[in-house]
Amino acid sequence: MDVFNSFYGLIPVTIAQSLIVSFVVLGVMLPFRILSFPDLTSEGAFPLGGCVCGTLITAGVNPFLACFIALLCGFAAGCTTAFIHLRFKINTLLAGILVMTMLYSINLRIMGRTNIPLFTYDTVFTILAGPSANFPWTKILIVGLLVALVLGAMLYFFMSEKGTAMRAVGASPDMAEAQGIDVGTATIIGVGVASALSATGGSIMVQTQGFADVNMGFGILINGLAALIIGEAITGRQTILRQVLAPVIGSLVYYQLISFCLTLGLAPADLKFATGAFVLLMLALPNLRRTGGGVQIREKIRE
Structure with a gap:
């Protein structure tokens, strides 16, 4: 009974965390499944978004603007990975590792130290919710609405002509090029958007946990991959709707499993x-x- 009570008490916290991490899982899914571009940049883009957002907030920048700038920085990181692969013919995984490694030094330069506390600064949550900003269900509502908007935008895009062209690039680059599709541009934009999603997750995470840390992305990629696999096992990948929903559902289930393992006594x-x-x-x-x-x-x- 104590195990069940502990697990039940953690549910709101893990739901809020899983919704934030679902941005990273979407960032893993997009290049991996849609573009057939295995990429590791997300592990560097996630802390990049957090470090940029944390630094800007402490400098007095509006939290919403700070999140948007973090998104742009993540987009630039993803575009860099895709450009390295396309221009220099370097393997996608190696290109991602190179960018991820360089981002660690860049994050340190951005913050000037290894971590930045944000407890005394306004965040997106304090602006929108005021005194109830720290309640888990408040965070679930705010982040859940943002996730829903992102999913709606992705569905709309992938069902459009340009989105279909991007999916064609992942299915068969040679055939897509024969149909007049600019494979290079589609790849750069797709990988850039994926890293932008990961950076957005990082910018939201630092405002939730109250600090930005240069090591906050350690292991996030394997967590995202695990969540994606769980989600695809539940929803399948037969339609674009199922493929887009899989990261969010997988993230929710994965973090509940992690929470349950911790309540059973598994060491962190x-x-x-x-x-x-x-x-x-x-x-x-x-x-x-x-x-x-x-x-x-x-x-x-x-x-």
Whole structure:
């Protein structure tokens, strides 16, 4: 009963956190599923957005404007990754690693130190909600509305002509180019928007937790991937609606699972290992089903 009560008490907090992280999961899904562009920039764009937003807020900039500037910085980071890949023919993962590594130094330069407290400054939540800004359900309402707006905009775009062209680039770049689609521009914009979403999540996160930290993105990519896999297992990927909803649903479910593991007594230091093992299992499960648990593999080896 104590475990259930603890888990129930954490539900509002984990819902608010999962909605914020869903921006990162959307940023993982867009290049990975829509553009077939495996990218690691999100792990650097998330703290970039937080560091930029935190620095601007402490400098007296309006929190809404600070979030928008953080979004633009994330967009620039994603565009840089795509440009490096397209211009210098560097592997997408390596290009993302290079940008992510450089962003760590850039974040330190932006803040001038490793972390910045924001407890005494106005945030988006204090401006919109006033005294009730720190209530979890207030944050859920505000972030939930923003997530709904982003999902609506993504659905509208991907069902439009330009959105269909971007999806065509991910499905078959050669065919898309044969149809007169500018593959390079679509790739740069798509990866840029993905990193902009991650940076937006970082800018909201720092205002929720009350501080910006240069290490806040550590491990966020594997969490996003785990959430995406869970979401796709629940919703499927047969339609663009399901594909767009999968990151949000997966994020909600994933963080409830993490919360439940913590209430059962799992040490926080073990969560990364558990998450990695879970992702590995989810990725390997379809192949294990196709091979009948390894029977076909053993038969091929014997042959």
